Amino acid sequence: DQQVKQNSPSLSVQEGRISILNCDYTNSMFDYFLWYKKYPAEGPTFLISISSIKDKNEDGRFTVFLNKSAKHLSLHIVPSQPGDSAVYFCAASTYSGNTPLVFGKGTRLSVIA
Amino acid sequence: DAEITQSPRHKITETGRQVTLACHQTWNHNNMFWYRQDLGHGLRLIHYSYGVQDTNKGEVSDGYSVSRSNTEDLPLTLESAASSQTSVYFCASSDSQLYGYTFGSGTRLTVV
Numbered sequence: 001d002q003q004v005k006q007n008s009p010s011l012s013v014q015e016g017r018i019s020i021l022n023c024d025y026t027n028s029m030f031d032y033f034l035w036y037k038k039y040p041a042e043g044p045t046f047l048i049s050i051s052s053i054k055d056k057n058e059d060g061r062f063t064v065f066l067n068k069s070a071k072h073l074s075l076h077i078v079p080s081q082p083g084d085s086a087v088y089f090c091a092a093s094t095y096s097g098n099t100p101l102v103f104g105k106g107t108r109l110s111v112i113a
Numbered sequence: 114d115a116e117i118t119q120s121p122r123h124k125i126t127e128t129g130r131q132v133t134l135a136c137h138q139t140w141n142h143n144n145m146f147w148y149r150q151d152l153g154h155g156l157r158l159i160h161y162s163y164g165v166q167d168t169n170k171g172e173v174s175d176g177y178s179v180s181r182s183n184t185e186d187l188p189l190t191l192e193s194a195a196s197s198q199t200s201v202y203f204c205a206s207s208d209s210q211l212y213g214y215t216f217g218s219g220t221r222l223t224v225v
Contacts, residue, residue, distance in 0.1 A: 006155075034213050036213070041218070041219070043203055043205075043216030043217050043219055044156070044203070045216070046212070046213035046214070049213060089155060091213075098163075100158050100161050100171065101146075101158075101213075101214060103148070103155050103156035103157075104155055105153065105154060105155035106155050106156075
């Protein structure tokens with residue numbers, strides 16, 4: 001039973017345009033969400049996070065939106081750059097309970113120059 | 114600089130052999146985790162530890178074990194390697210959920 005779902009295995013976007021990566025979760029106890037970026041032959045690296053008390057968090061070109069009622073979050077990258085080409089993982093946890101992160105299957109983003 | 118290192122980076126082993134993957138961190142983090150990454154499955158939790166002498170099973174713990182005798186190390190042992198354990202293994206550490214996990218570069222294990 002997948003608790004964190006990334007239903008798009010891949011996404012292609014032109015350089016300079018917006019990339020939108022989506023993530024859905026089923027566990028209503030999750031209250032902290034993170035996005036990780038992974039390049040080939042490297043470990044995932046933390047990108048941005050959001051707690052359930054917020055509906056938006058912004059860091060430079062990256063913005064994460066959280067819709068608690070829909071159990072949905074999205075990562076927006078504007079403008080997209082070729083260096084953003086990577087696999088993006090959505091992750092969730094119960095921050096207050098300090099449970100381990102549960103990851104989605106990932107979405108491979110290709111930014112085309 | 115603090116870091117988290119995994120060794121070896123690549124390993125080929127035979128079915129039935131015992132294999133240990135090393136994970137060493139110098140962040141002084143209490144929390145350490147092992148995940149495996151497979152196509153179509155993303156990152157799945159194998160075992161984790163919240164401190165010395167503490168170990169817990171994750172989603173896919175069967176056939177794996179860990180021990181935590183100090184803060185820096187969390188070795189992952191495959192008791193009797195199986196072809197289904199061919200995967201890329203990632204170790205991670207953290208001090209707080211707030212800042213996410215720091216991952217190692219991974220170990221690619223092939224069981225033949």
